[in-house]
Amino acid sequence: MAFTQSSTDPETTQPTSADRTPMSSVDRSWLRMESPENPMMISAVLIFEEPLSISRLKRTLDERFLTFRRFRQKVVQQGEKAYWQDDPLFHIDNHVHRIALAGDAGKQELQSLVSDMNSTSLDFRRPLWQIHYIDQYDGGCALLIRIHHCIADGISLVRVLLSLTDRKSEPAVRQIRPHSAKPPAARPGNALGRITRRFMQTGQAAMDQGSLFLKSLRTEPDYPMKLATTAGNISLELLKLGLAPAEPKTCLNPKLSGRKQVAWAEPLSLAEVKDCARALKGTANDVLLCAAAGALQRHFSNSGETPPESGIRVAVPFNLRPLHQPIETLGNQFGLVLVTLPVEVTCPIMRFRQIQHNMNQLKRSYQAQVTYSLLDLFGRGPDVIERRALSLLSSKASAVLTNVPGPKEAVYLAGAKLRQPMFWVPQSGNIGIGLSIFSYAGTVQFGITIDKSIPVDPESAMEYFRDSFRELYNSALEKQQESDEQTFTALEVG
Numbered sequence: 001m002a003f004t005q006s007s008t009d010p011e012t013t014q015p016t017s018a019d020r021t022p023m024s025s026v027d028r029s030w031l032r033m034e035s036p037e038n039p040m041m042i043s044a045v046l047i048f049e050e051p052l053s054i055s056r057l058k059r060t061l062d063e064r065f066l067t068f069r070r071f072r073q074k075v076v077q078q079g080e081k082a083y084w085q086d087d088p089l090f091h092i093d094n095h096v097h098r099i100a101l102a103g104d105a106g107k108q109e110l111q112s113l114v115s116d117m118n119s120t121s122l123d124f125r126r127p128l129w130q131i132h133y134i135d136q137y138d139g140g141c142a143l144l145i146r147i148h149h150c151i152a153d154g155i156s157l158v159r160v161l162l163s164l165t166d167r168k169s170e171p172a173v174r175q176i177r178p179h180s181a182k183p184p185a186a187r188p189g190n191a192l193g194r195i196t197r198r199f200m201q202t203g204q205a206a207m208d209q210g211s212l213f214l215k216s217l218r219t220e221p222d223y224p225m226k227l228a229t230t231a232g233n234i235s236l237e238l239l240k241l242g243l244a245p246a247e248p249k250t251c252l253n254p255k256l257s258g259r260k261q262v263a264w265a266e267p268l269s270l271a272e273v274k275d276c277a278r279a280l281k282g283t284a285n286d287v288l289l290c291a292a293a294g295a296l297q298r299h300f301s302n303s304g305e306t307p308p309e310s311g312i313r314v315a316v317p318f319n320l321r322p323l324h325q326p327i328e329t330l331g332n333q334f335g336l337v338l339v340t341l342p343v344e345v346t347c348p349i350m351r352f353r354q355i356q357h358n359m360n361q362l363k364r365s366y367q368a369q370v371t372y373s374l375l376d377l378f379g380r381g382p383d384v385i386e387r388r389a390l391s392l393l394s395s396k397a398s399a400v401l402t403n404v405p406g407p408k409e410a411v412y413l414a415g416a417k418l419r420q421p422m423f424w425v426p427q428s429g430n431i432g433i434g435l436s437i438f439s440y441a442g443t444v445q446f447g448i449t450i451d452k453s454i455p456v457d458p459e460s461a462m463e464y465f466r467d468s469f470r471e472l473y474n475s476a477l478e479k480q481q482e483s484d485e486q487t488f489t490a491l492e493v494g
Contacts, residue, residue: 038429040150044143068330069086141416292465310344316403348471397431
C-alpha cells in the first residue's frame with residue numbers, strides 16, 4: 001500500500017520509544033481505508049475577505065495547531081502494526097504552500113483546483129496534512145486544507161481549525177512556544193512503568209465498574225434486566241446492520257474512477273431553516289436532510305431514472321465525543337448511522353415527516369456505538385478482513401452526509417475575516433458521493449464532492465438543494481398559516 005514503509009528502513013525498525021507511539025485500532029482502520037478511488041482526507045476551503053499574512057498564518061499554526069504533537073508526526077508501518085513517529089525533518093514550509101489562480105479566476109476555477117487536490121493522496125513520507133494558500137481570490141484569499149482521517153474525525157478537526165481563529169481581527173497576545181520544543185526524553189524503565197500503570201488503571205477501572213454495578217443493584221432492583229435489555233438491543237443493532245440489504249443499483253453507485261468533482265452552493269439563511277423547522281415541529285437537521293433528499297429526488301426526476309421505491313441510504317457520522325469538552329487529544333471518536341432518505345416521495349411535507357420518523361428511530365438506537373466498535377475490531381485484525389468488511393458496509397449506503405454546527409458569529413484568522421467556510425469528509429469503499437452541511441455566522445453552507453464516474457453535475461446538485469429547501473420552506477409556511485387560521489376560526493366560534 002502507499003503508506004507502507006520497508007522493514008529495512010532504520011527509522012521504521014529502530015525508532016526510540018520517546019518519538020513513537022502505537023496508533024489506535026480505530027485510527028488504524030481509517031488509515032487502511034486509503035485507496036486510489038477514495039483518498040482518506042478531510043478537506044476544507046476557507047474563503048477570506050482580505051489577504052492573509054503568510055508569516056502571521058505560520059505563527060498562528062505554530063502557536064495553536066502544532067501544539068498537537070500528531071501534526072509533527074508521520075505514519076510508519078511494521079507488519080500489521082502502525083505507529084506515529086516524530087518526523088526528524090519536520091518543517092512547516094513542507095506543509096504550507098502559496099499558489100495563485102490564473103488571471104481573474106473565480107469560483108469555478110477554485111472548485112476545479114480543489115477537485116484536483118482532493119483527487120490526490122497526501123505524501124505518507126511526511127506528517128499527513130497540507131495547507132495551500134490561494135492568493136488574490138475574489139478580492140481576498142482562500143485556504144485549502146487537507147488532513148488525513150487517521151489523525152482525527154471531521155468534527156474534531158473542524159473544532160481544531162476553528163481554534164486557530166479569533167472573534168476579533170487583533171487577538172490578545174499569546175505566548176509562543178519555541179520551535180525547538182521536543183517531547184521529553186525516554187527514561188530507563190519506561191516500558192515497565194507503562195505496563196505497570198496500564199495494569200493498575202485496568203484494575204482500578206474494574207473496581208470502579210464493580211462498585212457502580214453494586215450501587216445500581218441497590219438503588220435500582222431492575223438494573224440487571226435493564227443491562228440485559230441494553231445488551232440485547234446492541235446485539236439486535238449489529239444483526240440489523242449485517243442483514244440490511246445492499247443499496248439498489250442506481251446511477252449513484254457505479255465503479256469509481258478516483259477523480260473528484262467539488263462544488264458548493266451560495267449559503268442559506270439559518271434563520272429561515274429554523275423557521276421552517278418550527279413550522280413543521282421538527283429540527284433544523286431534519287429540514288436540511290429533507291432538502292438533501294429533495295435534491296437527489298430532483299436529480300432522479302430530471303435524469304429520467306426511476307428512484308428506488310425504498311429510498312436510498314446515506315451514512316451519517318455521529319459524534320461520540322462530548323462537544324462541551326475541549327479537544328486535548330486527537331483521534332477518531334465517532335460512529336456511523338445509516339439514514340434512509342425517501343427520494344421516491346415527491347411531496348416535501350411527506351418527505352420531511354418520513355425523515356423525521358427515521359431520525360427519531362435512530363436517536364433511540366445503538367447503531368453509532370456498534371459501528372464504532374466494528375471499526376475498533378477491524379483495526380485490530382488483518383488488513384484483508386477489514387477490506388472485506390468495509391466493502392460489505394459501504395455497499396449499504398449511496399453517500400456520506402455530514403452536518404456540523406459552526407460559530408454563530410463571524411471569526412478571523414491571522415487578522416482576516418472568514419467569509420465562507422466549507423469542508424468535506426472522505427468516502428470509503430465504493431461510496432462516491434459526499435454531502436456536507438455546515439452552519440456559520442447565521443448561514444448554512446452546503447457542498448458536494450462526487451466521483452467523476454457518477455453522472456451527477458455538481459453545480460446542478462447545488463441548485464437542486466436550494467430549490468428543494470425553498471419548496472419545503474414555502475410549504476411549511478403555508479401549512480402553518482392554514483393551521484393558524486383554523487385555530488383563529490375555532491376561537492371565534494367558541
